[in-house]
Amino acid sequence: METKVVTLHINGRTHQIALPPNRTLLQTLRDLGYTDVKNGCEKGDCGACAVLLNGKPVNSCLVLAWQADGAEIVTNGGLGDQAHPHVIQEAFADAGAIQCGYCTPGMIVSTKALLDRNPHPTDEEIREAISGNLCRCTGYVKIVEAIKLAAERMAAAKEGR
Amino acid sequence: MLPEFELLMPRTLSEALEMLTQAREGVAPIAGGTNLVVDMRGGRHRPSVLVNVAGLEELRGIRRENGHVVIGATTTVAELLEEPLIAEAAPVLWSAARVFANPLVRNRATVGGNLADASPAADTAPPLLVLDAEVQLTSKEGSRWVPLDEFFLGVRQTLRQPDELLTAIRFPVPPSGAVGGFYKLGLRKADAISVASVAVVVEVGEDGTCRKARIAMGAVAPRPIRAYEAEKLLEGRVLTPELVAEAAHLCAEATSPIDDIRASAAYRKHVVEVLARRLLSEERR
Ligand SMILES: Cc1cc2nc3c(=O)[nH]c(=O)nc-3n(C[C@H](O)[C@H](O)[C@H](O)COP(=O)(O)OP(=O)(O)OC[C@H]3O[C@@H](n4cnc5c(N)ncnc54)[C@H](O)[C@@H]3O)c2cc1C
Ligand code: FES
Ligand code: FES
Secondary structure, eight states: OOOEEEEEEETTEEEEEEEOTTOBHHHHHHHTTOTTSOOSOSSSSSOTTEEEETTEEEEGGGSBGGGGTTOEEEOHHHHOOSSSOOHHHHHHHHTTOOSSOSSHHHHHHHHHHHHHHOSSOOHHHHHHHTTTOOOSSSOSHHHHHHHHHHHHHHHHHHTTO | OOOOOEEEOOSSHHHHHHHHHHSOSSEEEESSOTTHHHHHHTTSOOOSEEEEOTTOGGGOOEEEETTEEEEETTOBHHHHHHOHHHHHHOHHHHHHHHTSSOHHHHTTOBHHHHHHHTOTTOTTHHHHHHTTOEEEEEETTEEEEEEHHHHEEETTEESOOTTOEEEEEEEEOOOTTEEEEEEEEOSSSSSOOOSEEEEEEEEEOTTSBEEEEEEEEESSSSSOEEOHHHHHHHTTSBOOHHHHHHHHHHHHHTOOOOOOSSOOHHHHHHHHHHHHHHHHHHHHO
């Protein structure tokens, strides 16, 4: 298979990498060291591989890397890190919404997309927004609480409270 | 690991059509990849050449044109939800988009891919059937519009020739009196494949008689189907509870469901009758 040089802007850094056509965006991200993007099922079912692709949350396992040539990609790690966590990441930790943590990066990506569009979601809207993200551990209750907490804190920060 | 394939990246529609014509056997277009990538990984589909249509400008956008709503084939299901024209002119399609997969898949899944894939459970199919939609098939030689009802042949079989792309979908803007609904029964509230689905659009005149009725069903036959007998029964009559019950029964009669992991054939037949009755009763109000 012929390779092609693909340009990816990931978490603000630009990568140029030669890839054969059958590489998914998920594999590519992990090979580049963005291992916060998880491989759960590789068939669109679990959402552990979710990233923002040009601002929209998608399953990176269903995107061919060539199709993402030139795109802006943000992973959970691009939102914040241990030293400077994002409000959503902090809320997940504070609410106890993380057990094994495998679903967490994808959950946080879906949460970011939700709160950008809808800063005050109802419980129903939260559940719908994370319906493509499976969690085997928490039973979702604390994840929904974490998302509400994140929404409150983001609103408070905006109002300068 | 995905199997090996060649991936062609056309920049224009005419380039894409040329590639489809030139390609050897085993060529397939790829849009969102939400069916194709999964099918290739599972070995159910082994194309040797893929033509990426996802970025083609000519296949994008939703617009009003000559009394029709025209939807570019690579319009995503998420874009159907965001476009006010769909919510206003075709709430039945909007409702189907609302319960389609999940927000992650909706950002990639295209309407053209959903129809071209021709799963009996394709969720945009019943609403588009009741809207009297047509699909545009385009090859190097030119374009043809085909009624969606004729486009579907059987399980994952359509009228599309290998050198053709599905380029657009259109339907007449329904008159203001038309009302409709879509109901999908899945095994959970979100991110479920249809066990059975029903879409309905009816136009009721001032005098209470039904001018036009369209009913379509998903996941209850080898392809998404219309319930012609039920439609005929309703047209020209007043939608009384008795008439609606009779029509709903005819809907079930029109099905030929299968037993699978999601439900039995008998359950599907039963539930389609219930869903059709409910939707038609709502439209009486
Ligand atoms: C987790 C998950 C949940 C899902 N839930 C649902 C659901 O609730 N309801 C539902 O209906 N579907 C569902 N699907 C299936 C799938 O998402 C849809 O069928 C989707 O609309 C396919 O579009 P696509 O652009 O991804 O198609 P692709 O995978 O790119 O292509 C699908 C097929 O269509 C062909 N094709 C694509 N575009 C064109 C074109 N323009 N012209 C000609 N041929 C073309 C391809 O060659 C291929 O055979 C789900 C899938 C996943 C992974
Ligand atoms: S790894 Fe992509 S959805 Fe599961
Ligand atoms: S915390 Fe373990 S899968 Fe969600």
